[in-house]
Amino acid sequence: MRLLTQDILLMVTVISLANFFMADVARCCTTPSFSSPEIEIEVEFEGYDDVRDRVIYKIEVEAEVMAPTQLATCQCGVNLGSTNFQAPDSFSVINAVVGVSKDDGDDFDLEAFDGFEVDEGVSTQISTLRGFRPGGKSFGFSSAVEAFSLPPLQPEDAYVLGFLLEFDPDDFDRVNGNAIQFAAGSNEPGHPLNIFRNYQATLQLPRFQLNECDFNSDLACDVDDINALYRLGPIDRGFDRTDSTERYDLNGDDRISLLDLDEWLEKAADYNGFDSPYVFGDANLDGNFDSSDLVQVFQYSQYENGRRGQTWETGDWNGDELFDSSDLIRAFQTGRYEKQSDILAIPEPTTLLPVLLAFGWCVSWRRRTPV
Ligand SMILES: [Ca+2]
Ligand SMILES: [Ca+2]
Ligand SMILES: [Ca+2]
Ligand SMILES: [Ca+2]
Structure with missing residues (x-):
């Protein structure tokens, strides 16, 4: 040479x-x-x-x-x-x-x-x-x-x-x-x-990360970062991290899993000035789980349709790429729904789901009704 x-x-x-x-x-x-x-x-x-x-x-x-x-x-x-x-x-x-x-x-x-x-x-x-x-x-x-x-x-x-x-x-x-x-x-x-010659010809920069919750380095900790986490794989089942996915392993257990989502919800809420972690169900990440989140997710019309590729903002709050009853149950089990009725405060699938399905149907119906 x-x-x-x-x-x-x-x-x-x-x-x-x-x-x-x-x-x-x-x-x-x-x-x-x-x-x-x-x-x-x-x-x-x-x-x-x-x-x-x-x-x-x-x-x-x-x-x-x-x-x-x-x-x-x-x-x-x-x-x-x-x-x-x-x-x-x-x-x-x-x-x-x-x-x-x-x-x-x-x-x-x-x-x-x-x-x-x-x-x-x-x-x-x-x-x-x-x-x-x-x-x-x-x-x-x-x-x-x-x-x-x-x-x-x-x-x-x-x-x-x-x-x-x-x-x-x-x-x-x-x-x-x-x-x-x-x-x-x-x-x-x-x-x-x-x-200089015989030299690496291109500049390869490590991604800057100003805060642990900013996975995609856009200086914000928002839903795009959760979606970046989801895109790595089935975090509901968990999988080993690699060198290139180390930044997503927020709890440092060498796995990418829902535990890291939990960490993200805490760190991102803190970064964005909230006193408590984001909760499951807070699809729009405004710090509350309320009707606006349900309106948002049902407007995407992805509920229980078996279509994978769902994200936090379309109702997948447990990382399995689907928006289904398990997401709603998980969200309501936090007890953080803003205007919880007695029924919603004790979430049993058999009582909770009809209410939510009706809610979803109403949203769908309203969307389809000509103005
Ligand atoms: Ca970001
Ligand atoms: Ca982890
Ligand atoms: Ca919200
Ligand atoms: Ca899900």
Whole structure:
């Protein structure tokens, strides 16, 4: 397999990418090996700026740092997007860092590289480099770095080049999966700004999750999140979670089940400012189980028709994809129906169902009657 040559990643006084997959990181840092077909980017969700409505991610690439022997201007940058898939207007790279990623998790930035600032000249320079992908949005940085000595690395430690990026959470799908390029170099002869090669070509972002109940990362905890939970499978019977469905396992028992729905109803109600958990039957999630919920579910006309694919909002409150008597029984057993009659307060299927069926019939009849 072709090895990368020295024209590859040289950050400032030079950072070159080490092989991300090599088990012996120290050796990679002293003797870079690029035998892997693709070097991955490490990405973490950092937080959310609710004033500016921006989610912030940190990107790190393992690198080899070569300390300058005299004052040098370090340069680096990011290019996101292409002519076919442009980066959204909200996308911005707001900071660049060089640091040490420690195996014990106690990472730190190299002080010598403090002070990276946005440098429009570097942004422009990136767009002229060999290998630049047209249509991308480039962000360049530079920093004056004095001569310094690199701290020794422990066997599992690694130097990293990092960037902080931000975008409007609504633009997630225009940033995630988009083409990305990195560049680094310096103003010293022999270490010019270069675009990294042999590199993961697209940016893969983990879903941000600002609250546990926000399964679908749309900054709301609402019925769409319950529906996302239901779509995973038969939660009424329960099934094992996977790495990709871990976020749905709210009670942490490694299963996806109705227990997680219970947790969601509690967490979502709290998130939305209610004093008590949502209850079964509260189809519109307004905090009450009342006639408006029954009107809503019967208007979907899915009661006892055997048609699967029902959701919380159409009356499936026990996660079996059907809206039937078992859902109504479960809802009324909570004792939270707003205007419960004596009959409804003690829900027996034989007494409860005729009432509800009549209710459903009335709704259906009203819907069908010409106005
Ligand atoms: Ca949500
Ligand atoms: Ca669980
Ligand atoms: Ca309701
Ligand atoms: Ca059901």
